[in-house]
Amino acid sequence: MSDYRFERLKILVVDDNAHMRKLVVTILQAFGVVHIFEAASGEATWESLREHNPDIIILDWVMEGMSGIELMKMIRANPASPNPFVPVIMLTGHTSLDHVMQARDAGINEFIAKPVSVKTMMSRLSSIIEHPRPYVRTTVYFGPCRRRRQDEHRGPERRSAAKEAAE
Amino acid sequence: MARQQPIELFMPPNMLKAKAGGGFGGVDMNAIKRAEAAMETLKGDFSGMAADGITALSAAREAYAAKADPGSRAALLRTAHDIKGQAATYDFPLMGRVAGSLTKMLGEAPQGTLLPTGSRWR
Known part of the structure; x- marks a missing residue:
């Protein structure tokens, strides 16, 4: 048994659809999460981030006004962001690889494609708690490291800095 | 020539693990159950959800039929997308497929394409 103390976590559920928020909140409550906040728009999310400083955000993609992707980029990159490191699980009906890559490039930590399943939700929460990824800052990206695998490079070294180090 | 692209890689402290603990490798099956x-209880409410979704879809279709612009099209797409996700989650596959097809058409057809509206949908 994993025995997480979910009652100690604060989770913000962002979706402009009240039924979908109710579903996610119901699942989280069954897991034992007590401190759950809800937001129906990007603006309300920003406000909730300031006010509640959630430990995790569960974020919808398709919303009226600011989309989940725009909001994600704002959370990571805006200098006024209350917490650019906050772990974000994107929950969406978009299922194509292209969409997964867009979400990854916006800075999400985990991705759940609808239909929503209890086991998948638990698995993503567990992954965020147990296997956090390092963060990367470049001139064009800030967020969790987008590499899922660390493959050993077997060919000739082509990067200049690594070449110089090897010589 | 060496590339000048500063990359900073760092691991923030795992505050979640400190707060939530756990981590014996398994899954809490009681929590899953x-x-x-x-979720099963919520499925009983699906007819209400579906009614709300169809009302919203009808309103979005009327708005698009009255004035077909990127805003009304995006609203129609959002509504169909919501129904697609909910229907799939609550095991209404036919409804999910229809909403999914509408989402695909609205998402992939180039802006400005004449889409079926108004009386042709009735």
């Missing part, structure tokens, strides 16, 4: 039972 509780959540699945709660």
